[in-house]
Amino acid sequence: xxxxxxxxxxxxxxxxxxxxxxxxxxxxxxxxxxxxxxxxxxxxxxxxxxxxxxxxxxxxxxxxxxxxxxxxxxxxxxxxxxxxxxxxxxxxxxxxxxxxxxxxxxxxxxxxxxxxxxxxxxxxxxxxxxxxxxxxxxxxxxxxxxxxxxxxxxxxxxxxxxxxxxxxxxxxxxxxxxxxxxxxxxxxxxxxxxxxxxxxxxxxxxxxxxxxxxxxxxxxxxxxxxxxxxxxxxx
Amino acid sequence: xxxxxxxxxxxxxxxxxxxxxxxxxxxxxxxxxxxxxxxxxxxxxxxxxxxxxxxxxxxxxxxxxxxxxxxxxxxxxxxxxxxxxxxxxxxxxxxxxxxxxxxxxxxxxxxxxxxxxxxxxxxxxxxxxxxxxxxxxxxxxxxxxxxxxxxxxxxxxxxxxxxxxxxxxxxxxxxxxxxxxxxxxxxxxxxxxxxxxxxxxxxxxxx
Numbered sequence: 001x002x003x004x005x006x007x008x009x010x011x012x013x014x015x016x017x018x019x020x021x022x023x024x025x026x027x028x029x030x031x032x033x034x035x036x037x038x039x040x041x042x043x044x045x046x047x048x049x050x051x052x053x054x055x056x057x058x059x060x061x062x063x064x065x066x067x068x069x070x071x072x073x074x075x076x077x078x079x080x081x082x083x084x085x086x087x088x089x090x091x092x093x094x095x096x097x098x099x100x101x102x103x104x105x106x107x108x109x110x111x112x113x114x115x116x117x118x119x120x121x122x123x124x125x126x127x128x129x130x131x132x133x134x135x136x137x138x139x140x141x142x143x144x145x146x147x148x149x150x151x152x153x154x155x156x157x158x159x160x161x162x163x164x165x166x167x168x169x170x171x172x173x174x175x176x177x178x179x180x181x182x183x184x185x186x187x188x189x190x191x192x193x194x195x196x197x198x199x200x201x202x203x204x205x206x207x208x209x210x211x212x213x214x215x216x217x218x219x220x221x222x223x224x225x226x227x228x229x230x231x232x233x234x235x
Numbered sequence: 236x237x238x239x240x241x242x243x244x245x246x247x248x249x250x251x252x253x254x255x256x257x258x259x260x261x262x263x264x265x266x267x268x269x270x271x272x273x274x275x276x277x278x279x280x281x282x283x284x285x286x287x288x289x290x291x292x293x294x295x296x297x298x299x300x301x302x303x304x305x306x307x308x309x310x311x312x313x314x315x316x317x318x319x320x321x322x323x324x325x326x327x328x329x330x331x332x333x334x335x336x337x338x339x340x341x342x343x344x345x346x347x348x349x350x351x352x353x354x355x356x357x358x359x360x361x362x363x364x365x366x367x368x369x370x371x372x373x374x375x376x377x378x379x380x381x382x383x384x385x386x387x388x389x390x391x392x393x394x395x396x397x398x399x400x401x402x403x404x405x406x407x408x409x410x411x412x413x414x415x416x417x418x419x420x421x422x423x424x425x426x427x428x429x430x431x432x433x434x435x436x437x438x439x440x441x442x
Contacts, residue, residue: 103418103422104272108416123272129272
């Protein structure tokens with residue numbers, strides 16, 4: 001029979017493990033359990049940039065393509081990251097901007113060239129709204145994440161004594177995004193930032209499936225946002 | 236005894252669940268539509284929504300001919316027109332019937348109708364998107380019922396498939412996208428319809 005003091009020591013040690021070691025172990029595991037990603041960022045500058053504290057930018061997704069459309073979540077991710085940090089820029093949320101300027105930035109009506117923007121700004125209601133928001137740059141994000149090379153299979157079974165999975169699966173993700181920056185004050189394109197991020201994800205399963213997911217789109221988002229922030233600030 | 240009573244209470248619920256599993260899934264489209272930023276035409280518009288538009292629903296069938304989804308979009312169409320038209324005209328009067336127009340002091344009567352509605356589901360098209368395509372007939376009449384203009388407007392909306400999004404939510408979002416497309420297309424092309432343009436000239440509201 002276990003004495004009360006020994007039981008207390010074991011309980012205390014278990015609590016100590018839960019409080020200190022378990023989060024550390026989970027952190028280490030999560031670091032090992034994420035697959036590798038390669039990201040390349042290119043910048044093509046066509047003009048001088050810079051932004052005042054009272055000015056803002058809007059990041060919009062291109063949705064004119066018939067085969068794909070830029071995901072709203074990716075655009076939001078880039079916007080949130082550009083609005084963070086020591087060089088933060090005021091970013092108008094995409095949905096708010098599109099609704100506020102309805103119907104001029106819908107997939108069918110949005111300006112495709114800077115000359116279209118110049119024509120659009122001749123509409124007094126549009127010009128007034130853009131001035132009210134203090135928008136200096138419009139950033140058009142265009143791209144998608146494609147999954148290819150799916151391989152392997154995982155089988156799972158459940159019985160009276162329990163269940164489990166066995167097998168192996170893998171796939172490759174490739175995120176390609178362009179951000180074209182338009183200067184609203186000069187109706188000119190001032191540059192393009194491109195990001196290409198690839199990564200292979202794996203899911204080995206021996207009783208329990210262990211997903212090793214490559215965070216391809218998240219890496220594309222953070223790389224694009226960091227470069228865009230620097231670009232708009234004139235760096 | 237109490238177990239029997241509980242089973243009796245659960246019985247109708249089980250039957251209802253079984254019956255609901257056999258029937259078509261119903262999608263009542265819900266969305267919000269912003270008001271367009273356009274210069275209003277300085278005229279009074281009477282708008283008439285007929286019963287077919289107000290109660291419009293589309294039924295998608297399975298490959299074996301069974302009802303799969305019933306998409307009810309009549310009420311959301313009302314909501315869309317009630318949001319768009321007041322921005323396009325100085326005054327808008329909703330008419331109960333076309334016969335009520337002469338007494339309603341309106342300059343013109345607008346009567347939209349849906350001619351065709353198509354839904355494309357990812358499980359059938361093998362594409363990663365829900366798509367909706369709608370064809371409308373727009374009629375513009377004088378208060379006495381005389382013809383002014385009659386034209387066709389098409390709209391398209393799509394939304395990508397996502398792992399945690401239900402089919403109903405996908406259909407809803409694609410339909411709302413199509414309705415926004417209708418609103419933007421209708422608002423920006425209204426003045427350029429030849430008969431409408433001519434009529435606006437006669438009313439001194441051409442530009």
